[in-house]
Amino acid sequence: SQQGEEDPQALSIQEGENATMNCSYKTSINNLQWYRQNSGRGLVHLILIRSNEREKHSGRLRVTLDTSKKSSSLLITASRAADTASYFCATDLSYSGGGADGLTFGKGTHLIIQP
Amino acid sequence: EAQVTQNPRYLITVTGKKLTVTCSQNMNHEYMSWYRQDPGLGLRQIYYSMNVEVTDKGDVPEGYKVSRKEKRNFPLILESPSPNQTSLYFCASNRHSGANVLTFGAGSRLTVL
Numbered sequence: 001s002q003q004g005e006e007d008p009q010a011l012s013i014q015e016g017e018n019a020t021m022n023c024s025y026k027t028s029i030n031n032l033q034w035y036r037q038n039s040g041r042g043l044v045h046l047i048l049i050r051s052n053e054r055e056k057h058s059g060r061l062r063v064t065l066d067t068s069k070k071s072s073s074l075l076i077t078a079s080r081a082a083d084t085a086s087y088f089c090a091t092d093l094s095y096s097g098g099g100a101d102g103l104t105f106g107k108g109t110h111l112i113i114q115p
Numbered sequence: 116e117a118q119v120t121q122n123p124r125y126l127i128t129v130t131g132k133k134l135t136v137t138c139s140q141n142m143n144h145e146y147m148s149w150y151r152q153d154p155g156l157g158l159r160q161i162y163y164s165m166n167v168e169v170t171d172k173g174d175v176p177e178g179y180k181v182s183r184k185e186k187r188n189f190p191l192i193l194e195s196p197s198p199n200q201t202s203l204y205f206c207a208s209n210r211h212s213g214a215n216v217l218t219f220g221a222g223s224r225l226t227v228l
Contacts, residue, residue: 033216042119042205042219043158088158092215103215105150107157 004089004106012112019076021109023089030092121220136191138206147189151202196227
């Protein structure tokens, strides 16, 4: 069952600009994660934000979480050509602290950075 | 290097010919899982395993089998593949503690004719 939905489905921006992607979900979560996928390759974990956190930073990445609106955003600042990829949000519904059964992925946002 | 290794990376087969996609991780993770990725549908979980000899169905288990005889290995078995199982498959693993962060394999692209 699909839990997270990313928006937009596709985004094309110029190198150096900021990219913002959004994720909405339906039920209460333990944490929310963002993953990146380069074309045809495996997903790579980028950042995790817990349900009791509102904002988190990692390098050029900034993630926010609004549990009242059941939504999250991923901001990539000063984009580079190498940021071209698909970005997925994944919601962890498990409350036991572990278990792949609790992780549900959205369909992804395809980001293209134009040089 | 900590990693999840899948084989084969690419496979073209015919309907009904049994095949196995292997998955191995070297991180001593308790949890392993299989996903398939299809255009417009995102990633969907096929099966997962919480530990050795413990497996359970995900969202789309029909037509697939798994086994977990050893902690490091989690093969995906297609007993009688059909064209609707043409997809990109990913194995993933994570540690059974704290946050549920997955490490993915590089993917196996399967085509069933």
